[in-house]
Amino acid sequence: MDLQTALPWASQRTDGVLITIRRDGRPQSSDISYSLDDGVFAISVTASRAKTANMRRDNRVVLHLTDRSSWSYLSFDGTVELMEPAADPRDATADALVAYFEKVAGEPHSDWDEYRAAMVAEGRLLVLFTPMSVVGQIN
Numbered sequence: 001m002d003l004q005t006a007l008p009w010a011s012q013r014t015d016g017v018l019i020t021i022r023r024d025g026r027p028q029s030s031d032i033s034y035s036l037d038d039g040v041f042a043i044s045v046t047a048s049r050a051k052t053a054n055m056r057r058d059n060r061v062v063l064h065l066t067d068r069s070s071w072s073y074l075s076f077d078g079t080v081e082l083m084e085p086a087a088d089p090r091d092a093t094a095d096a097l098v099a100y101f102e103k104v105a106g107e108p109h110s111d112w113d114e115y116r117a118a119m120v121a122e123g124r125l126l127v128l129f130t131p132m133s134v135v136g137q138i139n
Contacts, residue, residue, distance in 0.1 A: 003131060041128070089116035
């Protein structure tokens with residue numbers, strides 16, 4: 001499987017499983033939602049979660065996507081960059097989270113001021129995942 005074949009399939013979805021590496025080397029999996037632009041996946045996380053600490057320590061991750069109806073799956077392997085947590089409702093991270101929300105939800109939020117404030121209160125940030133390789137099958 002090559003990225004040029006896999007990325008269009010992935011762009012038609014928004015849910016997956018992010019697999020990070022714990023301090024002791026064991027994998028940790030988390031259900032996530034993502035958006036995909038120009039070959040880079042954006043994933044919203046909170047600063048306080050174990051998966052975020054795992055990625056700060058080791059930026060290698062796997063993003064696993066499935067479609068049970070067709071027995072299709074892809075596992076992307078690559079590295080991440082973490083934005084700073086939203087610290088102000090109008091900072092760059094909050095702006096990026098707004099764009100992320102619209103892509104994943106497919107529509108605007110009903111109250112952007114409330115959303116931006118929640119992103120700061122929750123310590124939200126975006127993980128930018130760049131895949132280097134992919135395995136799987138698309139049926």
